[in-house]
Amino acid sequence: MLFFRRGPVVPVLRFAGPIGMVTPLRPGLALASVAGAIEKAFAASKLPSVAVLVNSPGGSPVQSHLIFGRIRQLAAEKRKRVYVFCEDVAASGGYFLALAGDEIYADPSSIVGSIGVISASFGLNRLIERYGIERRVYTAGKDKGALDPFQPERAEDIERLKELQRNVHDVFIGVVRERRGSKLKGADEDLFSGTFWSAAKALELGLIDGIADLRSKMQELHGEKVRLRAIPMAPSGLFARFRRIPGLAGGGEGFAFPGSFADDLLSTVEARALWSRFGF
Numbered sequence: 001m002l003f004f005r006r007g008p009v010v011p012v013l014r015f016a017g018p019i020g021m022v023t024p025l026r027p028g029l030a031l032a033s034v035a036g037a038i039e040k041a042f043a044a045s046k047l048p049s050v051a052v053l054v055n056s057p058g059g060s061p062v063q064s065h066l067i068f069g070r071i072r073q074l075a076a077e078k079r080k081r082v083y084v085f086c087e088d089v090a091a092s093g094g095y096f097l098a099l100a101g102d103e104i105y106a107d108p109s110s111i112v113g114s115i116g117v118i119s120a121s122f123g124l125n126r127l128i129e130r131y132g133i134e135r136r137v138y139t140a141g142k143d144k145g146a147l148d149p150f151q152p153e154r155a156e157d158i159e160r161l162k163e164l165q166r167n168v169h170d171v172f173i174g175v176v177r178e179r180r181g182s183k184l185k186g187a188d189e190d191l192f193s194g195t196f197w198s199a200a201k202a203l204e205l206g207l208i209d210g211i212a213d214l215r216s217k218m219q220e221l222h223g224e225k226v227r228l229r230a231i232p233m234a235p236s237g238l239f240a241r242f243r244r245i246p247g248l249a250g251g252g253e254g255f256a257f258p259g260s261f262a263d264d265l266l267s268t269v270e271a272r273a274l275w276s277r278f279g280f
Contacts, residue, residue: 007225010218011041014053014230015067019093020060028059029097031066033234038067041231042074047222050075051214052084052101058092058114061168068175071100085214086110091196092118095207096172099179105212106199112207115172116194117165122149180206 019029041050052071058064075082084090084101091114098104098112106112128135128150135150146157173192177184183206184191191205202208218226 007227008047008222009045009227009229010047010049010051010222011044012051012053012214012228012230013037013041014055014233015094015097016053016055016087018059019056019067019097020063028063029056029067030060030063031070034067035070037231037233038070038074042078042080044229044231048080049218049221050080050082051218051228052082052097053087053214054084054090054094054098055087056091056094056097057089058094058096061093061096061117061172064093064096065171065175068096068100075100075102083214083217085212085217086112086199086208092116096175098208099175103210104208105210105217106202106208107213108199108211110199110202111196112199112202113196113205114194115176115192117169117172118194119161119165121147123153124149125152183209 013034015029015034017029071082074080081103082101084098084104086094086098086104086106087110089111090098090106091111095113095115125135135148137145137148137151139145143157143160145151146154147161169192176191186205191207197205197207199208199211203211215228218228
């Protein structure tokens, strides 16, 4: 019967938000929270395609690399081709995730790139001096308090941080070269400067493969009747972060709010700063 004829199914993963960072209402992307969804996506259809939507300003380079690695591992094991579609932003760690795609596409208004490493803080030592506040720090290990924002900067600490950044940047560059290969068209000093571009410029530089949306591209590949099946991520948000406490609610389990408000507020500010770099 025609009623039971269904089109082929393409599983769709969506990675949205900062990577690795935790905010009060939306924990950041991390392999631990998305691994199950990734595995489901590669087992959900007989088609040789998995689609990935990316909308992220970046974050943890480690979690970016881990998620990227798991996608590529399963793509090889299951012999599937991964198609990535950039939404508002696929920058820094967000672009690292996009590199998991065999082909990368973007909306004409997408922001793509920012292949670099950044570390930001504040220098508050003069502020506390002004108000007569004494900072007391006790460590075992002479460098344990390095880059404390309440202490004056030390040249050796800055150089150590820059060396670490160079190492992380080299890893990022290596993955870009491995994944994009001969498609890259720009000079190294431009491609790897940390600059971000519109989709049109990213296409010109070889960072993406085209301007296209998810549905149109999948219909082009698998026909007009193709169906897109969103693969849900693990529960996230404020209520998912509640800790269960045994012995409450008549012998069952109760809930307690996790973390401190100050920590959540700081994480929110950091996440907001990531997005604001790209005008969002």
